[in-house]
Amino acid sequence: MKGPLVVTVMMVKLFIFILITRHSSQDKNGNHKVRIPTKPFWAKLVPSISYWNRQQQILDLQNNPVLAANYSTAGMPDWLNDTSLISNPCQPNFRVTTQVKDYNSLPNRFKDFLLYMHCRSYPIMVDQPNICKEPPFLLLAIKSLAPHFDRRQAIRQSWGQAGVVANQTVVTIFLLGNASAGDHYPDLTEMLHYESARHKDIIQWDYRDSFFNLTVKEVLFLEWIQTRCPGARFIFKGDDDVFVNTYRILDFLKGLSESQAKDLFVGDVITNAGPHRDKKVKYFIPESMYTGTYPPYAGGGGYLYSGDIAARLHNASQQVALYPIDDVYTGMCLRKLGLAPEKNKGFRTFNIEEKYRSNPCAYKSLMLVHPRTPQEMIQIWAWLSCPSLNCQ
Structure with a gap:
């Protein structure tokens, strides 16, 4: 008696599985439909107009292996591929003078900060x-x-x-x-x-x-x-x-x-x-x-x-x-x-x-x-x- 009962339960489960599978792969008219995402999971990175936000975008990319894998070295935009400061970050970065649109009109405290913003190591x-x-x-x-x-x-x-x-x-x-x-x-x-x-x-x-x-x-x-x-x-x-x-x-x-x-x-x-x-x-x-x-x-x-x-x-x-x-x-x-x-x-x-x-x-x-x-x-x-x- 136990054998036929097990077979019956398995048949019922199989039938339910087929119904669910058919329902999930068909639209309301009964037609089979492949579901395709409407947009990429990872949105394309667009550079921020503000210098700090843009630098943070670069750091976020460098520290996110999943996101970084979406960009090949050849296909990476120039603004994301800025590695010019890695060798000696405690030298003044004069590139900011053109990367910050109103650099020349900023107070000196901003100019000084921006020139050395990448430096985090100083002698004790x-x-x-x-x-x-x-x-x-x-x-x-x-x-x-x-x-x-x-x-x-x-x-x-x-x-x-x-x-x-x-x-x-x-x-x-x-x-x-x-x-x-x-x-x-x-x-x-x-x-x-x-x-x-x-x-x-x-x-x-x-x-x-x-x-x-x-x-x-x-x-x-x-x-x-x-x-x-x-x-x-x-x-x-x-x-x-x-x-x-x-x-x-x-x-x-x-x-x-x-x-x-x-x-x-x-x-x-x-x-x-x-x-x-x-x-x-x-x-x-x-x-x-x-x-x-x-x-x-x-x-x-x-x-x-x-x-x-x-x-x-x-x-x-x-x-x-x-x-x-x-x-x-x-x-x-x-x-x-x-x-x-x-x-x-x-x-x-x-x-x-x-x-x-x-x-x-x-x-x-x-x-x-x-x-x-x-x-x-x-x-x-x-x-x-x-x-x-x-x-x-």
Whole structure:
């Protein structure tokens, strides 16, 4: 009895399969029809009119083996086959003078950025190779300029105190470029060498330290972490004119679950933003350079992320063209990873209400406030470190 039943079931399945096959290969009139896609799966790449977008298109092609396979070397358009800079990318690329339509009318900061946009590697002048010999729980990495000694010293005496804070290991470093005579800076080389020997917390590279080169500082720092401090559990990266409540940050970090800690990237997040087109604005970007909106990004005054994210950002940064605004660039790298920064109300990169600024308790629950002078940093830290401070 079992044999005929098996045969019957198999016949029914075969009949259903034939019906489905016939239905799927016939149109409503019963005619057989071959389904042909109406357009190619991979759309033909058309060069963007904006220089950064076009450079990103080239990088996307180079890093996408499936897409690259659709172009033979012979059939690749000239704009996608630009390999002229690979041999020595740190020489000025004078081709941009004709590739950016309004190059000659752009401010000098844009010309300088565009000429060296492909350079990501600069010699390190001052290093601290053993600063993370014991992997820290929290690495405080502060963007600074050579003349800003008073800011660095105030941070050392307040929220950037290295060592053991609240039973956790904290390491502080200051990230510098080269404040050159070409930008009318005084020569502070000897002073900086003394400061570095005294405090052993200066990291300096030989590149022009300018606003547009903060992205270079970001890329070099991500490389430095992987070689000098890969064991850092968390990283705070910020400016030298912010106040950071290190106690609050450590409390916040200790309260995270393992999964929360792994993908952590928090700050004062800006969404639905785009480039400023007003030439009078510090963040002005012309259309010839960039079109489109910005991905969500955390304001560069300061943000907090995990060591795991740092390693992934380092890899992603190699696939994202340098952009002259560093916090936007970091947002671009996060998007490349399929991630987005998380907004945290403890980060106040646009200050707090004036009436609360002299109230010690206003800073108790915050992680960052911007801006603050060196004197204000020391004052606020003294308030928060006072055992008798009572904020009910």
